[in-house]
Amino acid sequence: MSDKKSHKSNINIPHDILLCILLRLPVKSLLRFRCVSTWFNDIISSKEFKKAQSDQSKALGRVNFLAQKCYSEANQQAMFVFPLKGFECPHVLCSHDGLVLLKNRMDDKKFFLWNPSTRQCLELASCPYLNINTLPRGCGLCYDPTTYDYKVILMYNSFYLVYSMRNFWRKKTPPPMIDQHVSSSLERPTNSCPAYICEGISTEGCVYWSIDQRLFKHHVRRDSTIIYFDMKSDEFKELPKPNFIGDDELFRLTALKGRLCLYNIWSNKESEVNMWIMDEDGWKLSMKLPKISEFCTYGSILCCMENGEIIFQGPENCYISIYKPTQQKFVIKDFISNYYIGYGYANPYPICLDSLHFPKIIHKRNQPNSVPLLW
Amino acid sequence: MASTTETKQKKMLILKSADNDEFEIEESVGVQSETIKNLVEDGFTFVPLPNVYTKALIKIIDYLKKHANKTDSNDEEIKTFDKDFVNTTFDDLFELVSAANYLHISCLMNMLCQTIADRIKDKSPEAVRKIFHINCDYTPEEEAKIRKANAQAFEGQFDESLD
Numbered sequence: 041m042s043d044k045k046s047h048k049s050n051i052n053i054p055h056d057i058l059l060c061i062l063l064r065l066p067v068k069s070l071l072r073f074r075c076v077s078t079w080f081n082d083i084i085s086s087k088e089f090k091k092a093q094s095d096q097s098k099a100l101g102r103v104n105f106l107a108q109k110c111y112s113e114a115n116q117q118a119m120f121v122f123p124l125k126g127f128e129c130p131h132v133l134c135s136h137d138g139l140v141l142l143k144n145r146m147d148d149k150k151f152f153l154w155n156p157s158t159r160q161c162l163e164l165a166s167c168p169y170l171n172i173n174t175l176p177r178g179c180g181l182c183y184d185p186t187t188y189d190y191k192v193i194l195m196y197n198s199f200y201l202v203y204s205m206r207n208f209w210r211k212k213t214p215p216p217m218i219d220q221h222v223s224s225s226l227e228r229p230t231n232s233c234p235a236y237i238c239e240g241i242s243t244e245g246c247v248y249w250s251i252d253q254r255l256f257k258h259h260v261r262r263d264s265t266i267i268y269f270d271m272k273s274d275e276f277k278e279l280p281k282p283n284f285i286g287d288d289e290l291f292r293l294t295a296l297k298g299r300l301c302l303y304n305i306w307s308n309k310e311s312e313v314n315m316w317i318m319d320e321d322g323w324k325l326s327m328k329l330p331k332i333s334e335f336c337t338y339g340s341i342l343c344c345m346e347n348g349e350i351i352f353q354g355p356e357n358c359y360i361s362i363y364k365p366t367q368q369k370f371v372i373k374d375f376i377s378n379y380y381i382g383y384g385y386a387n388p389y390p391i392c393l394d395s396l397h398f399p400k401i402i403h404k405r406n407q408p409n410s411v412p413l414l415w
Numbered sequence: 416m417a418s419t420t421e422t423k424q425k426k427m428l429i430l431k432s433a434d435n436d437e438f439e440i441e442e443s444v445g446v447q448s449e450t451i452k453n454l455v456e457d458g459f460t461f462v463p464l465p466n467v468y469t470k471a472l473i474k475i476i477d478y479l480k481k482h483a484n485k486t487d488s489n490d491e492e493i494k495t496f497d498k499d500f501v502n503t504t505f506d507d508l509f510e511l512v513s514a515a516n517y518l519h520i521s522c523l524m525n526m527l528c529q530t531i532a533d534r535i536k537d538k539s540p541e542a543v544r545k546i547f548h549i550n551c552d553y554t555p556e557e558e559a560k561i562r563k564a565n566a567q568a569f570e571g572q573f574d575e576s577l578d
Contacts, residue, residue, distance in 0.1 A: 053509055053547060057516055060524065064532035071568035075540040075561050078552050159567055 067157035094395040101345035102394045134239035136181040138395025160398040178256035180240030180247030190399045260291040432469040444483045449519030471514040501530040539573035
Protein backbone atom coordinates (compact mmCIF):
# COMPACT_ATOMS: atom_id res chain seq x y z
CA MET A 41 0.00 0.00 0.00
CA SER A 42 2.67 2.48 1.07
CA ASP A 43 4.98 1.81 -1.89
CA LYS A 44 2.05 2.30 -4.26
CA LYS A 45 1.62 5.78 -2.86
CA SER A 46 5.01 6.77 -4.20
CA HIS A 47 3.50 6.57 -7.70
CA LYS A 48 1.49 9.66 -6.95
CA SER A 49 4.36 11.95 -6.12
CA ASN A 50 6.09 11.29 -9.40
CA ILE A 51 3.60 11.58 -12.22
CA ASN A 52 4.87 10.38 -15.52
CA ILE A 53 2.66 11.03 -18.46
CA PRO A 54 2.69 8.05 -20.82
CA HIS A 55 3.81 8.70 -24.38
CA ASP A 56 0.41 8.07 -26.01
CA ILE A 57 -1.36 10.46 -23.62
CA LEU A 58 1.19 13.19 -24.26
CA LEU A 59 0.57 12.64 -27.96
CA CYS A 60 -3.21 13.11 -27.48
CA ILE A 61 -2.60 16.38 -25.60
CA LEU A 62 -0.10 17.76 -28.12
CA LEU A 63 -2.46 17.02 -31.02
CA ARG A 64 -4.91 19.49 -29.54
CA LEU A 65 -2.45 22.39 -29.51
CA PRO A 66 -2.11 25.08 -32.16
CA VAL A 67 1.06 25.18 -34.27
CA LYS A 68 2.52 28.19 -32.48
CA SER A 69 2.44 26.40 -29.11
CA LEU A 70 3.88 23.23 -30.65
CA LEU A 71 6.83 25.09 -32.14
CA ARG A 72 7.53 26.71 -28.79
CA PHE A 73 7.23 23.41 -26.90
CA ARG A 74 9.95 21.85 -29.03
CA CYS A 75 12.17 23.55 -26.44
CA VAL A 76 10.65 21.69 -23.49
CA SER A 77 12.76 18.55 -23.89
CA THR A 78 14.11 16.17 -26.51
CA TRP A 79 11.10 13.94 -25.84
CA PHE A 80 8.67 16.72 -26.78
CA ASN A 81 10.81 17.71 -29.75
CA ASP A 82 11.02 14.15 -31.08
CA ILE A 83 7.25 13.79 -31.03
CA ILE A 84 6.52 17.20 -32.55
CA SER A 85 9.13 16.79 -35.31
CA SER A 86 8.05 13.32 -36.41
CA LYS A 87 6.38 12.83 -39.78
CA GLU A 88 3.55 10.82 -38.21
CA PHE A 89 2.77 13.57 -35.72
CA LYS A 90 2.72 16.23 -38.42
CA LYS A 91 0.27 14.18 -40.45
CA ALA A 92 -1.94 13.47 -37.43
CA GLN A 93 -1.86 17.13 -36.37
CA SER A 94 -2.91 18.22 -39.85
CA ASP A 95 -5.78 15.69 -39.87
CA GLN A 96 -6.87 16.88 -36.44
CA SER A 97 -6.92 20.50 -37.66
CA LYS A 98 -9.06 19.41 -40.59
CA ALA A 99 -11.49 17.59 -38.31
CA LEU A 100 -11.72 20.49 -35.87
CA GLY A 101 -11.94 23.20 -38.53
CA ARG A 102 -8.82 24.77 -37.02
CA VAL A 103 -8.06 27.32 -39.73
CA ASN A 104 -6.39 30.66 -40.22
CA PHE A 105 -7.79 33.31 -42.48
CA LEU A 106 -5.17 34.84 -44.62
CA ALA A 107 -5.76 38.53 -44.95
CA GLN A 108 -3.62 40.24 -47.51
CA LYS A 109 -2.01 43.49 -46.74
CA CYS A 110 -3.12 46.15 -49.14
CA TYR A 111 -0.68 46.96 -51.86
CA SER A 112 -0.21 50.60 -51.05
CA GLU A 113 -2.88 51.10 -48.46
CA ALA A 114 -2.30 51.73 -44.83
CA ASN A 115 -4.08 48.55 -43.90
CA GLN A 116 -1.53 47.12 -41.54
CA GLN A 117 -3.77 44.62 -39.88
CA ALA A 118 -2.64 41.66 -41.92
CA MET A 119 -2.60 38.54 -39.86
CA PHE A 120 0.36 37.15 -41.71
CA VAL A 121 2.97 39.12 -43.49
CA PHE A 122 5.02 37.26 -46.01
CA PRO A 123 8.54 37.09 -44.64
CA LEU A 124 10.87 37.32 -47.62
CA LYS A 125 12.61 40.54 -48.46
CA GLY A 126 11.92 41.81 -51.95
CA PHE A 127 8.84 39.65 -52.14
CA GLU A 128 6.31 41.77 -50.34
CA CYS A 129 2.66 41.72 -51.32
CA PRO A 130 2.76 38.53 -53.35
CA HIS A 131 -0.32 37.39 -55.23
CA VAL A 132 -2.05 34.66 -53.33
CA LEU A 133 -3.10 32.21 -56.02
CA CYS A 134 -4.62 29.42 -54.02
CA SER A 135 -4.48 27.53 -50.78
CA HIS A 136 -4.98 23.94 -49.79
CA ASP A 137 -4.73 22.43 -46.32
CA GLY A 138 -1.93 24.33 -44.61
CA LEU A 139 -0.24 25.59 -47.75
CA VAL A 140 -0.54 28.69 -49.87
CA LEU A 141 0.69 29.13 -53.43
CA LEU A 142 2.07 32.59 -54.06
CA LYS A 143 3.32 34.36 -57.13
CA ASN A 144 5.81 37.13 -57.22
CA ARG A 145 3.95 40.30 -58.13
CA MET A 146 6.75 41.46 -60.40
CA ASP A 147 7.78 38.16 -61.95
CA ASP A 148 5.18 35.84 -63.46
CA LYS A 149 7.63 32.92 -63.54
CA LYS A 150 8.37 32.86 -59.83
CA PHE A 151 6.22 30.86 -57.46
CA PHE A 152 6.45 30.03 -53.80
CA LEU A 153 4.81 27.62 -51.42
CA TRP A 154 4.26 28.96 -47.96
CA ASN A 155 2.94 27.59 -44.68
CA PRO A 156 1.72 30.66 -42.75
CA SER A 157 1.53 28.76 -39.45
CA THR A 158 5.14 27.61 -39.39
CA ARG A 159 6.25 30.37 -41.78
CA GLN A 160 8.20 27.85 -43.82
CA CYS A 161 8.67 28.91 -47.39
CA LEU A 162 9.90 27.20 -50.53
CA GLU A 163 10.78 28.79 -53.82
CA LEU A 164 9.76 26.57 -56.72
CA ALA A 165 12.19 25.99 -59.57
CA SER A 166 11.84 28.76 -62.10
CA CYS A 167 9.44 27.71 -64.81
CA PRO A 168 11.13 27.42 -68.24
CA TYR A 169 7.86 27.49 -70.19
CA LEU A 170 6.68 30.91 -69.20
CA ASN A 171 7.36 34.37 -70.51
CA ILE A 172 7.02 37.57 -68.64
CA ASN A 173 3.41 38.67 -68.52
CA THR A 174 1.79 35.30 -68.77
CA LEU A 175 -0.75 34.81 -66.10
CA PRO A 176 -2.58 31.54 -65.58
CA ARG A 177 -6.36 31.32 -66.01
CA GLY A 178 -6.72 28.73 -63.33
CA CYS A 179 -4.55 27.27 -60.63
CA GLY A 180 -4.68 24.51 -58.10
CA LEU A 181 -2.74 22.84 -55.34
CA CYS A 182 -3.21 19.24 -54.39
CA TYR A 183 -1.78 16.66 -52.09
CA ASP A 184 -1.51 12.93 -52.47
CA PRO A 185 -1.32 11.32 -49.03
CA THR A 186 -0.13 8.01 -50.46
CA THR A 187 3.04 9.48 -51.97
CA TYR A 188 3.35 12.54 -49.68
CA ASP A 189 3.67 14.52 -52.89
CA TYR A 190 2.26 17.95 -53.57
CA LYS A 191 1.48 19.21 -57.04
CA VAL A 192 0.83 22.65 -58.39
CA ILE A 193 -1.34 23.00 -61.51
CA LEU A 194 -1.38 26.15 -63.58
CA MET A 195 -3.71 26.44 -66.57
CA TYR A 196 -2.84 28.76 -69.42
CA ASN A 197 -4.62 29.41 -72.68
CA SER A 198 -3.22 26.56 -74.71
CA PHE A 199 -1.31 24.41 -72.25
CA TYR A 200 -1.11 23.56 -68.61
CA LEU A 201 1.81 23.13 -66.25
CA VAL A 202 2.28 20.66 -63.44
CA TYR A 203 4.89 21.10 -60.76
CA SER A 204 5.75 18.19 -58.49
CA MET A 205 7.97 18.08 -55.44
CA ARG A 206 10.74 16.61 -57.57
CA ASN A 207 11.18 20.29 -58.28
CA PHE A 208 10.44 20.50 -61.94
CA TRP A 209 7.65 21.63 -64.22
CA ARG A 210 5.95 19.55 -66.86
CA LYS A 211 4.16 21.17 -69.77
CA LYS A 212 1.08 19.40 -71.06
CA THR A 213 -1.58 19.82 -73.69
CA PRO A 214 -5.09 20.05 -72.38
CA PRO A 215 -7.63 17.43 -73.48
CA PRO A 216 -10.23 18.42 -76.13
CA MET A 217 -12.94 19.14 -73.58
CA ILE A 218 -10.89 21.97 -72.15
CA ASP A 219 -9.50 23.01 -75.48
CA GLN A 220 -12.89 23.60 -77.05
CA HIS A 221 -13.90 25.78 -74.16
CA VAL A 222 -10.75 27.73 -73.70
CA SER A 223 -8.61 28.02 -76.78
CA SER A 224 -11.31 29.95 -78.61
CA SER A 225 -10.71 32.68 -76.11
CA LEU A 226 -7.06 32.93 -77.06
CA GLU A 227 -7.58 36.23 -78.71
CA ARG A 228 -8.49 37.60 -75.33
CA PRO A 229 -5.33 39.19 -73.95
CA THR A 230 -4.07 37.71 -70.73
CA ASN A 231 -5.42 39.96 -68.13
CA SER A 232 -2.98 41.24 -65.61
CA CYS A 233 -5.63 41.23 -62.96
CA PRO A 234 -5.16 38.20 -60.72
CA ALA A 235 -8.83 38.09 -59.81
CA TYR A 236 -9.32 36.21 -63.07
CA ILE A 237 -7.13 33.38 -61.91
CA CYS A 238 -9.64 30.83 -60.78
CA GLU A 239 -8.58 28.75 -57.83
CA GLY A 240 -9.45 25.10 -58.28
CA ILE A 241 -11.35 23.29 -55.57
CA SER A 242 -9.00 20.76 -53.99
CA THR A 243 -9.98 17.50 -52.42
CA GLU A 244 -7.68 14.59 -51.76
CA GLY A 245 -5.67 13.97 -54.93
CA CYS A 246 -7.92 16.02 -57.27
CA VAL A 247 -8.59 19.64 -58.18
CA TYR A 248 -11.94 20.69 -59.67
CA TRP A 249 -13.15 23.55 -61.84
CA SER A 250 -16.25 24.30 -63.77
CA ILE A 251 -15.78 25.53 -67.33
CA ASP A 252 -18.48 27.71 -68.63
CA GLN A 253 -18.50 30.39 -71.27
CA ARG A 254 -14.80 29.97 -71.89
CA LEU A 255 -13.78 30.61 -68.33
CA PHE A 256 -12.72 28.61 -65.36
CA LYS A 257 -15.26 29.15 -62.66
CA HIS A 258 -16.84 27.91 -59.50
CA HIS A 259 -20.35 28.52 -60.81
CA VAL A 260 -22.07 25.50 -62.29
CA ARG A 261 -25.09 25.59 -64.60
CA ARG A 262 -26.85 22.72 -66.26
CA ASP A 263 -24.71 23.09 -69.36
CA SER A 264 -21.41 23.67 -67.54
CA THR A 265 -18.69 21.06 -67.64
CA ILE A 266 -16.99 20.08 -64.42
CA ILE A 267 -13.41 19.00 -65.00
CA TYR A 268 -10.83 17.75 -62.59
CA PHE A 269 -7.12 17.25 -62.51
CA ASP A 270 -6.27 13.79 -61.29
CA MET A 271 -2.97 13.96 -59.50
CA LYS A 272 -2.10 10.28 -59.97
CA SER A 273 -2.26 10.37 -63.77
CA ASP A 274 -1.44 14.09 -64.16
CA GLU A 275 -4.42 14.33 -66.46
CA PHE A 276 -7.71 16.11 -66.74
CA LYS A 277 -10.95 14.23 -66.65
CA GLU A 278 -14.55 15.22 -66.91
CA LEU A 279 -16.90 14.68 -64.01
CA PRO A 280 -20.27 13.22 -65.11
CA LYS A 281 -22.95 15.88 -64.87
CA PRO A 282 -24.84 15.87 -61.62
CA ASN A 283 -28.51 15.32 -62.52
CA PHE A 284 -29.94 17.49 -59.74
CA ILE A 285 -29.08 20.77 -61.45
CA GLY A 286 -32.25 22.17 -62.98
CA ASP A 287 -32.53 24.34 -66.09
CA ASP A 288 -32.64 27.74 -64.46
CA GLU A 289 -30.48 26.96 -61.51
CA LEU A 290 -27.05 28.15 -60.58
CA PHE A 291 -24.84 26.11 -58.31
CA ARG A 292 -21.48 26.75 -56.80
CA LEU A 293 -18.58 24.39 -56.41
CA THR A 294 -16.69 24.23 -53.13
CA ALA A 295 -15.04 21.78 -50.76
CA LEU A 296 -16.47 20.92 -47.39
CA LYS A 297 -14.61 18.74 -44.92
CA GLY A 298 -12.29 17.55 -47.66
CA ARG A 299 -15.08 16.54 -50.04
CA LEU A 300 -16.42 18.15 -53.18
CA CYS A 301 -19.64 20.06 -52.57
CA LEU A 302 -22.25 21.75 -54.80
CA TYR A 303 -24.89 24.10 -53.47
CA ASN A 304 -27.56 26.13 -55.22
CA ILE A 305 -26.98 29.85 -55.02
CA TRP A 306 -29.87 30.70 -57.28
CA SER A 307 -32.98 28.73 -57.99
CA ASN A 308 -36.59 29.24 -59.04
CA LYS A 309 -37.83 26.06 -57.49
CA GLU A 310 -36.04 25.75 -54.22
CA SER A 311 -36.71 27.89 -51.23
CA GLU A 312 -33.77 26.39 -49.40
CA VAL A 313 -30.12 25.96 -50.07
CA ASN A 314 -29.38 22.33 -50.81
CA MET A 315 -25.87 21.19 -50.16
CA TRP A 316 -24.78 18.13 -52.11
CA ILE A 317 -21.62 16.35 -51.10
CA MET A 318 -19.75 13.85 -53.22
CA ASP A 319 -18.86 10.63 -51.46
CA GLU A 320 -17.71 7.21 -52.66
CA ASP A 321 -21.16 6.38 -54.05
CA GLY A 322 -21.78 9.69 -55.78
CA TRP A 323 -23.68 12.85 -54.91
CA LYS A 324 -25.64 12.92 -51.65
CA LEU A 325 -27.89 15.66 -50.36
CA SER A 326 -26.16 16.32 -47.09
CA MET A 327 -27.93 19.33 -45.64
CA LYS A 328 -30.44 22.07 -46.24
CA LEU A 329 -29.93 25.62 -45.07
CA PRO A 330 -32.69 28.18 -44.85
CA LYS A 331 -32.77 30.55 -47.79
CA ILE A 332 -29.59 32.56 -47.55
CA SER A 333 -30.40 36.19 -47.21
CA GLU A 334 -29.47 38.37 -50.13
CA PHE A 335 -25.98 39.27 -49.01
CA CYS A 336 -24.87 35.70 -48.91
CA THR A 337 -26.29 34.70 -52.25
CA TYR A 338 -23.07 35.24 -54.06
CA GLY A 339 -20.87 34.63 -51.08
CA SER A 340 -18.70 31.60 -51.16
CA ILE A 341 -18.45 29.04 -48.43
CA LEU A 342 -15.05 29.20 -46.82
CA CYS A 343 -15.18 26.32 -44.42
CA CYS A 344 -17.20 24.21 -42.06
CA MET A 345 -16.29 24.05 -38.39
CA GLU A 346 -16.43 21.06 -36.06
CA ASN A 347 -19.61 22.32 -34.39
CA GLY A 348 -21.37 22.46 -37.77
CA GLU A 349 -21.05 26.22 -38.22
CA ILE A 350 -20.49 27.21 -41.84
CA ILE A 351 -18.41 30.25 -42.69
CA PHE A 352 -19.30 32.30 -45.75
CA GLN A 353 -17.51 35.18 -47.32
CA GLY A 354 -19.75 38.18 -47.63
CA PRO A 355 -21.69 40.41 -47.66
CA GLU A 356 -19.20 42.29 -49.76
CA ASN A 357 -15.55 41.82 -49.14
CA CYS A 358 -14.91 43.05 -45.70
CA TYR A 359 -17.29 40.71 -43.89
CA ILE A 360 -17.72 37.09 -43.25
CA SER A 361 -20.98 35.45 -42.25
CA ILE A 362 -21.30 32.50 -39.98
CA TYR A 363 -24.27 30.20 -40.26
CA LYS A 364 -25.17 28.78 -36.87
CA PRO A 365 -27.10 25.54 -37.32
CA THR A 366 -28.34 25.48 -33.72
CA GLN A 367 -30.07 28.84 -34.13
CA GLN A 368 -30.63 28.40 -37.88
CA LYS A 369 -29.42 31.88 -38.60
CA PHE A 370 -26.56 33.91 -39.97
CA VAL A 371 -24.29 36.11 -37.92
CA ILE A 372 -22.23 38.76 -39.70
CA LYS A 373 -18.70 39.45 -38.56
CA ASP A 374 -16.57 42.39 -39.41
CA PHE A 375 -13.32 41.38 -40.95
CA ILE A 376 -10.15 42.79 -42.36
CA SER A 377 -10.57 44.04 -45.87
CA ASN A 378 -8.94 42.21 -48.71
CA TYR A 379 -10.07 44.94 -51.03
CA TYR A 380 -7.72 46.54 -53.47
CA ILE A 381 -8.67 50.12 -53.88
CA GLY A 382 -8.44 51.16 -57.49
CA TYR A 383 -8.58 47.67 -58.87
CA GLY A 384 -12.26 47.19 -58.34
CA TYR A 385 -12.02 43.61 -57.21
CA ALA A 386 -11.27 41.84 -54.04
CA ASN A 387 -9.45 38.67 -53.29
CA PRO A 388 -11.35 36.11 -51.32
CA TYR A 389 -9.98 35.24 -47.94
CA PRO A 390 -7.80 32.25 -48.49
CA ILE A 391 -8.08 29.93 -45.57
CA CYS A 392 -5.45 27.55 -44.45
CA LEU A 393 -5.28 24.84 -41.96
CA ASP A 394 -3.22 25.37 -38.83
CA SER A 395 -0.75 22.70 -39.83
CA LEU A 396 2.87 21.69 -39.19
CA HIS A 397 3.03 20.00 -42.54
CA PHE A 398 5.42 21.30 -45.17
CA PRO A 399 6.54 19.54 -48.34
CA LYS A 400 10.13 18.65 -48.99
CA ILE A 401 11.74 18.60 -52.38
CA ILE A 402 12.34 15.01 -53.41
CA HIS A 403 15.88 14.76 -54.68
CA LYS A 404 16.47 12.25 -57.39
CA ARG A 405 19.60 10.16 -57.07
CA ASN A 406 22.21 11.03 -59.61
CA GLN A 407 21.96 8.74 -62.55
CA PRO A 408 24.96 9.45 -64.70
CA ASN A 409 24.55 9.04 -68.44
CA SER A 410 20.83 8.74 -68.16
CA VAL A 411 18.53 10.77 -70.31
CA PRO A 412 17.53 13.98 -68.59
CA LEU A 413 14.12 13.94 -66.97
CA LEU A 414 11.48 13.04 -69.48
CA TRP A 415 8.65 15.31 -70.26
CA MET B 416 -42.98 -10.03 -9.38
CA ALA B 417 -42.31 -6.48 -10.34
CA SER B 418 -39.43 -6.26 -7.90
CA THR B 419 -37.66 -9.31 -9.35
CA THR B 420 -37.74 -7.86 -12.87
CA GLU B 421 -36.33 -4.68 -11.46
CA THR B 422 -33.39 -6.44 -9.80
CA LYS B 423 -32.84 -8.34 -13.02
CA GLN B 424 -32.58 -5.10 -14.98
CA LYS B 425 -30.13 -3.52 -12.56
CA LYS B 426 -27.10 -5.72 -12.80
CA MET B 427 -24.33 -4.55 -10.52
CA LEU B 428 -20.55 -4.53 -10.85
CA ILE B 429 -17.78 -4.18 -8.32
CA LEU B 430 -14.75 -2.07 -9.22
CA LYS B 431 -11.61 -2.41 -7.14
CA SER B 432 -9.12 0.44 -7.11
CA ALA B 433 -5.33 0.20 -6.95
CA ASP B 434 -5.54 1.09 -3.24
CA ASN B 435 -7.91 -1.85 -2.73
CA ASP B 436 -11.13 0.12 -2.22
CA GLU B 437 -14.24 -1.44 -3.70
CA PHE B 438 -17.10 0.40 -5.38
CA GLU B 439 -20.42 -1.03 -6.47
CA ILE B 440 -21.92 0.51 -9.59
CA GLU B 441 -24.64 -0.37 -12.06
CA GLU B 442 -23.47 -2.32 -15.07
CA SER B 443 -25.12 0.18 -17.41
CA VAL B 444 -22.98 2.95 -15.87
CA GLY B 445 -19.76 0.93 -15.99
CA VAL B 446 -19.98 -0.17 -19.62
CA GLN B 447 -19.34 3.37 -20.85
CA SER B 448 -15.75 2.28 -20.27
CA GLU B 449 -14.60 0.00 -23.10
CA THR B 450 -12.26 -1.82 -20.72
CA ILE B 451 -15.09 -2.61 -18.28
CA LYS B 452 -17.47 -3.44 -21.14
CA ASN B 453 -15.10 -6.08 -22.50
CA LEU B 454 -14.76 -7.68 -19.06
CA VAL B 455 -18.54 -7.65 -18.56
CA GLU B 456 -19.02 -9.31 -21.93
CA ASP B 457 -16.66 -12.04 -20.77
CA GLY B 458 -18.89 -12.60 -17.74
CA PHE B 459 -16.95 -10.69 -15.04
CA THR B 460 -18.82 -8.79 -12.34
CA PHE B 461 -15.74 -8.07 -10.23
CA VAL B 462 -13.31 -5.71 -11.96
CA PRO B 463 -9.88 -5.04 -10.45
CA LEU B 464 -8.33 -1.81 -11.75
CA PRO B 465 -4.65 -1.98 -10.76
CA ASN B 466 -3.85 1.30 -12.56
CA VAL B 467 -6.61 3.46 -11.11
CA TYR B 468 -6.33 4.96 -7.64
CA THR B 469 -9.30 5.58 -5.35
CA LYS B 470 -9.22 9.37 -5.64
CA ALA B 471 -9.44 9.28 -9.44
CA LEU B 472 -11.89 6.38 -9.45
CA ILE B 473 -14.39 8.25 -7.25
CA LYS B 474 -14.36 11.17 -9.67
CA ILE B 475 -14.64 8.92 -12.70
CA ILE B 476 -17.58 7.01 -11.26
CA ASP B 477 -19.27 10.38 -10.68
CA TYR B 478 -18.63 11.27 -14.30
CA LEU B 479 -19.95 7.96 -15.60
CA LYS B 480 -23.11 8.21 -13.48
CA LYS B 481 -23.78 11.72 -14.72
CA HIS B 482 -23.21 10.84 -18.36
CA ALA B 483 -25.22 7.60 -18.14
CA ASN B 484 -28.28 9.73 -17.42
CA LYS B 485 -27.77 12.01 -20.38
CA THR B 486 -31.03 13.13 -21.94
CA ASP B 487 -31.99 15.98 -24.23
CA SER B 488 -33.19 18.10 -21.33
CA ASN B 489 -30.17 17.98 -19.00
CA ASP B 490 -27.63 19.16 -21.53
CA GLU B 491 -26.87 22.36 -19.59
CA GLU B 492 -26.58 20.49 -16.33
CA ILE B 493 -24.01 18.10 -17.82
CA LYS B 494 -22.05 21.00 -19.27
CA THR B 495 -21.84 22.60 -15.84
CA PHE B 496 -20.83 19.27 -14.31
CA ASP B 497 -18.07 18.81 -16.91
CA LYS B 498 -16.78 22.31 -16.30
CA ASP B 499 -16.51 21.65 -12.57
CA PHE B 500 -15.01 18.25 -13.22
CA VAL B 501 -11.97 19.63 -15.05
CA ASN B 502 -11.53 22.59 -12.72
CA THR B 503 -8.69 21.04 -10.76
CA THR B 504 -4.88 20.92 -10.58
CA PHE B 505 -2.68 19.65 -13.40
CA ASP B 506 -1.57 16.69 -11.27
CA ASP B 507 -5.19 15.67 -10.75
CA LEU B 508 -5.89 16.09 -14.47
CA PHE B 509 -2.92 13.86 -15.34
CA GLU B 510 -4.11 11.27 -12.85
CA LEU B 511 -7.59 11.40 -14.39
CA VAL B 512 -6.38 11.30 -17.97
CA SER B 513 -4.25 8.21 -17.23
CA ALA B 514 -7.26 6.53 -15.65
CA ALA B 515 -9.56 7.51 -18.53
CA ASN B 516 -7.00 6.17 -20.98
CA TYR B 517 -6.70 2.87 -19.10
CA LEU B 518 -10.48 2.55 -18.86
CA HIS B 519 -10.97 3.58 -22.51
CA ILE B 520 -13.60 6.23 -21.94
CA SER B 521 -13.09 8.21 -25.13
CA CYS B 522 -15.38 11.20 -24.43
CA LEU B 523 -13.70 11.77 -21.07
CA MET B 524 -10.27 11.29 -22.62
CA ASN B 525 -11.05 13.92 -25.27
CA MET B 526 -12.37 16.37 -22.72
CA LEU B 527 -9.35 16.00 -20.43
CA CYS B 528 -6.77 16.25 -23.21
CA GLN B 529 -8.51 19.32 -24.62
CA THR B 530 -8.60 20.91 -21.16
CA ILE B 531 -4.90 20.29 -20.58
CA ALA B 532 -4.06 21.58 -24.08
CA ASP B 533 -6.14 24.74 -23.57
CA ARG B 534 -4.48 25.41 -20.24
CA ILE B 535 -0.89 24.99 -21.44
CA LYS B 536 -1.31 26.58 -24.87
CA ASP B 537 -0.02 30.02 -23.85
CA LYS B 538 2.59 28.87 -21.38
CA SER B 539 6.34 29.16 -21.61
CA PRO B 540 8.44 26.00 -22.13
CA GLU B 541 9.79 26.46 -18.56
CA ALA B 542 6.27 26.38 -17.11
CA VAL B 543 5.39 23.32 -19.21
CA ARG B 544 8.45 21.47 -17.87
CA LYS B 545 7.37 22.12 -14.29
CA ILE B 546 3.75 21.17 -15.01
CA PHE B 547 4.76 17.88 -16.66
CA HIS B 548 7.52 17.23 -14.07
CA ILE B 549 10.16 16.78 -16.73
CA ASN B 550 13.73 17.97 -16.86
CA CYS B 551 15.19 19.80 -19.77
CA ASP B 552 17.71 17.45 -21.33
CA TYR B 553 19.11 19.94 -23.83
CA THR B 554 22.48 21.58 -23.50
CA PRO B 555 22.12 25.38 -23.35
CA GLU B 556 23.54 25.54 -26.90
CA GLU B 557 21.02 23.04 -28.23
CA GLU B 558 18.16 24.87 -26.58
CA ALA B 559 19.30 28.19 -27.97
CA LYS B 560 19.48 26.65 -31.44
CA ILE B 561 15.90 25.37 -31.29
CA ARG B 562 14.69 28.68 -29.92
CA LYS B 563 16.35 30.49 -32.78
CA ALA B 564 14.90 28.15 -35.39
CA ASN B 565 11.41 28.74 -33.98
CA ALA B 566 11.82 32.39 -33.08
CA GLN B 567 8.34 33.37 -34.30
CA ALA B 568 6.76 31.00 -31.75
CA PHE B 569 8.44 33.03 -28.99
CA GLU B 570 6.98 36.36 -30.03
CA GLY B 571 4.81 37.86 -27.34
CA GLN B 572 4.25 37.24 -23.67
CA PHE B 573 3.83 33.84 -22.08
CA ASP B 574 2.08 32.59 -19.06
CA GLU B 575 4.61 31.45 -16.45
CA SER B 576 2.07 30.32 -13.86
CA LEU B 577 1.74 26.67 -12.97
CA ASP B 578 -2.03 26.43 -12.67
